[in-house]
Amino acid sequence: MGYLKELLPKMAQYRLTKTGLSQPGKPINLTFSVTNVCQSRCRTCNIWEIYQNEPEKRSEELTLEEIEKIFKSMGHIYIFNVSGGEPFLRPDFVEVIELACRYLKPGIIHIPTNAIAEKQIISKTKKIIHLLREKYPSTRLTIKPSLDHIDERHDDIRGVPGNFDKVMSLFECLKSLKSEFSNLHVELGTVISRWNVNDIEEIASFITKLDPESYRNEIAEQRSEMLNTDNQITPNAEEYKQAIDFFVSQIRSNMKNKIFFHKITNAFRLEYYNLAIKILNESKQVIPCYAGISNAHMTPYGDIWACCTLGYEKSMGNLRDYNYDFLWLWNSEQAKEVRKYIHDKNCFCPMANQMYSNILLHPTSLARVLYKIFT
DSSP: OHHHHHHHHHHHHHHHHHTTSSOOOOOSEEEEEOOOOOOOOOTTOOTTHHHHHOGGGGGGSOOHHHHHHHHHHHOOOSEEEEESSOGGGSTTHHHHHHHIIIIIOOSEEEEEEOOOSHHHHHHHHHHHHHHHHHHOTTOEEEEEEBOOSSTHHHHHHHTOTTHHHHHHHHHHHHHHGGGTOTTEEEEEEEEEOTTTGGGHHHHHHHHHHHOOSEEEEEEOOOOGGGTOTTSOOSOOHHHHHHHHHHHHHHHHHHGGGSOHHHHHHHHHHHHHHHHHHHHHHHOSOSSOOOBTTTEEEEOTTSEEESOTTTGGGGEEEEGGGGTTOHHHHHTSHHHHHHHHHHHTTOOOOOOHHHHHHHHHTOHHHHHHHHHHHHO
8 A cells, every 4th residue: 555655646757758757766676787697698689799709898897885875876676677788797786785775666577587507596596585584574576487498498599508497496496485584475487589489388287387476477578778689589479479368367357366466467467468469560669668757777887777678779878977976867958868769659569667667557458457457
């Protein structure tokens, strides 16, 4: 209820911002790519090439002191999404999470992982759990190992032999940590690409037997952030629809047996799938996009983006040029130009993280979500 009281006035402000009648205020959702270091060699992402081609660029990542200044300038963010690279490879990752809790006070922290550095991941997760249990017990921590196929087919997509076995081992270890922190939620996630789109029923059936608390999937996209804009990685609309139809039938058949929180998340997913298919079919924004208003993305170097799809091509600016003052950059002319670009529908994408916010701010879509929850 506290979140709802906080969100309602923000929703009104965001809609006014969309029409140019108000300043954006603070976003409710921040994604922070904490590092671009990554051991994976995914078919869907070339982010690992950054430091292979420019090893000196690693020294340009934000320091802990810089991150503290930025978070202090932002204030409360409800959802803190971590991204990378592989987040757990950042040496001071636990300290980054501590700063986020101290200044952003998120209700949800979401961390994906490729599961390769299993010992590091478990060690740092235990430290994060200890931090949350002692100081921020109401914060929900979600950790999501990525699983794009079964056995060596996962390894082939992710480019690392033995990766599948590490995902399985890490998943079981993370589940065992729930006894230490009840607000730990262990998920699994699949990126649906042209390399697995025809096998989704097999993959999903396998994952369902593993009994994760949640199973997320998103479509592989060409994103500036991932240096993959020249790669044909996205399934076509018909392939994606066939894959998604299986998820939809599963969610609908289990909806009545879910607790209320999971009913909410599942209802949003059903609406997201519907809109993602429309976007692929129509190649346009099918509902207004609030990227750069409700959501923000920060790179390891302090760039602020409206979203990672536009990324480097349409940056709102770099926080080092704004004395680490997020709101100064967020209200800059450059930021306004990016918002206008999005408002004028010059871009479109089915990025899940942003689409959930868009659904929340679109009355018709939100009405469909509410109908699914209560019927």
